[in-house]
Amino acid sequence: MTFHDQVITILPKLRIQALSLTRNRAAAEDLVQDAVCNALAAQDSFIPGTNFSAWMHRILRNRFISDLRKRRDTTDIDDVPASSFASAPTHEDSLALKDLSMALSRLPADQREALVMVVIQGMSYEDLALATNCAVGTAKSRVFRARRQLETWMTGDVPANDKLHQKVRALRNAMDTHRRNGQNDTELLLS
Structure with missing residues (x-):
């Protein structure tokens, strides 16, 4: 599979990760586009045979963090109105979050727990395995199955x-x- 094919294949997963980071559909699309541009620019640094998915997710996450740092203003926090700390979600964003919440609630408890611990809390698979008293492979499998099922539900590929x-x-x-x-x-x- 060529580099460009791998990029196209991973786009749906990047969109889901970006939406979970930004909580705004338009900002998520911009983040995915910027991450893909970064990946294309750094294409020569990717080592074939290594984990392309992890490489792309890392680029997306790093781009998100860089964008947050760029937007940071240096003002006294007491001088900033509370409304500037968050942007009001659009109706479409609210529906997407409700869909995600509904989909998360439909996951089996062990998969939901594993997904939250790894994706939201940033726990390693090894730590997840220790916390849930299972093998590392089982922990990875639970997260993989949860991600795959959420992707299926969120992209509309439902029976x-x-x-x-x-x-x-x-x-x-x-x-x-x-x-x-x-x-x-x-x-x-x-x-």
Whole structure:
């Protein structure tokens, strides 16, 4: 597989990681684009045969941290209004986070726990294995299966007979129809 093929293959996973870091769909897309540009520029430094996925995720994470550092202003924290510490999520971002939350709750408990400990808390697989009293391979497998399942659910690759997915799709379609007709979402929920 060529370098460019590997980049294209990993894009969905990078989008999920970027969304979890930025919590904003537009910022996540920008972050993925910047990370891919960095990877293409550093293509010669990638050693074939090593873990391409880890290399790309590291580039994305480092780019996110660099962007945070660049945006840092040097002002007294007491002089900054509290509203500047966070940006209000868009409706689309709220739906994406609700989808993610719903998908996380559907994961088996051992996979959800492993994913949170590794991805959110930054725990190594070895530490996860010790904390959950399992083999390192089992810990890695749990995280892998959780990521794969979340990716499937979040990208919409769900079997057509998935009743929960059908209900969410029907509600979204109804909300879109209401908006096109000039009605707000509250009217839909009350009807």
